[in-house]
Amino acid sequence: MGRRACPRIGLDPQAAIRLVGQDARCNREGILRLDVSDQIAGQEPAIAALFASTFTASEAAEEGAVIGALVARLLSDVPRDALRAFTASDKGKLVGGVIFTPLTYPDPRRVMLLSPMAVAPDRQGEGIGQRLIAHALDRLRAEGTDVAVTYGDPAFYGKTGFAPVSEAVLPAPMPLSHPQGWIAQSLTDAPLSPVNGPAACVRPFRSPELW
Numbered sequence: 001m002g003r004r005a006c007p008r009i010g011l012d013p014q015a016a017i018r019l020v021g022q023d024a025r026c027n028r029e030g031i032l033r034l035d036v037s038d039q040i041a042g043q044e045p046a047i048a049a050l051f052a053s054t055f056t057a058s059e060a061a062e063e064g065a066v067i068g069a070l071v072a073r074l075l076s077d078v079p080r081d082a083l084r085a086f087t088a089s090d091k092g093k094l095v096g097g098v099i100f101t102p103l104t105y106p107d108p109r110r111v112m113l114l115s116p117m118a119v120a121p122d123r124q125g126e127g128i129g130q131r132l133i134a135h136a137l138d139r140l141r142a143e144g145t146d147v148a149v150t151y152g153d154p155a156f157y158g159k160t161g162f163a164p165v166s167e168a169v170l171p172a173p174m175p176l177s178h179p180q181g182w183i184a185q186s187l188t189d190a191p192l193s194p195v196n197g198p199a200a201c202v203r204p205f206r207s208p209e210l211w
């Protein structure tokens with residue numbers, strides 16, 4: 001992971017983003033302004049390419065192709081009122097992205113699945129990923145989302161409030177090959193209480209090998 005020598009100074013990432021929709025943080029060059037946006041129209045190919053190149057670098061070319069194709073399908077197939085995508089840009093250059101789609105249950109609570117997420121390989125370790133998630137969760141909370149869930153490494157996602165959740169509390173839409181990676185958080189004042197299944201995900205995720 002490309003680490004910068006920037007000390008993690010006591011900057012509240014959520015507060016910084018909430019102020020202006022931009023984010024200031026020191027790095028080697030000085031102050032970095034990070035634009036966080038949910039206006040993705042026209043950027044779809046660039047976003048898919050970012051995911052493809054990031055996962056090619058972190059995993060392998062095959063994984064990069066799978067995730068790039070998944071993102072392209074999510075951005076083209078899922079209705080725009082259901083999908084929420086947030087990007088981070090630095091001086092006009094796309095450096096990160098995160099996508100949320102609904103998980104639906106026979107339960108009135110609104111649950112959003114965070115997947116996938118990528119920060120450009122040469123910009124990882126600067127805090128961009130955590131701040132992008134924090135900004136996105138603030139927006140989802142304001143829009144009435146009750147629960148956010150993802151399927152990934154608790155060591156990273158735990159930094160933004162996700163904690164392991166059992167499938168008895170929050171059913172997964174497909175069999176999980178790594179149930180320990182099923183992690184969630186309540187976005188309301190109420191703690192996460194059991195959600196009745198079954199769960200349904202959007203079509204591009206209905207592929208067992210993704211889970």
Ligand SMILES: CC(C)(COP(=O)(O)OP(=O)(O)OC[C@H]1O[C@@H](n2cnc3c(N)ncnc32)[C@H](O)[C@@H]1OP(=O)(O)O)[C@@H](O)C(=O)NCCC(=O)NCCS
Nearest residue numbers: 058116117118119124125126127128129130152153155156
């Ligand atoms: C995972 C990812 C999104 C994190 O974004 P980032 O901007 O690099 O993360 P941040 O700088 O906000 O946070 C870095 C912290 O998270 C930890 N971290 C980052 N990636 C991690 C990972 N894959 N697993 C475990 N911990 C991780 C770092 O150790 C670091 O901890 P520290 O702050 O205590 O030093 C980014 O590294 C990435 O795109 N990786 C490749 C693709 C991927 O794995 N995506 C997630 C699965 S969908």
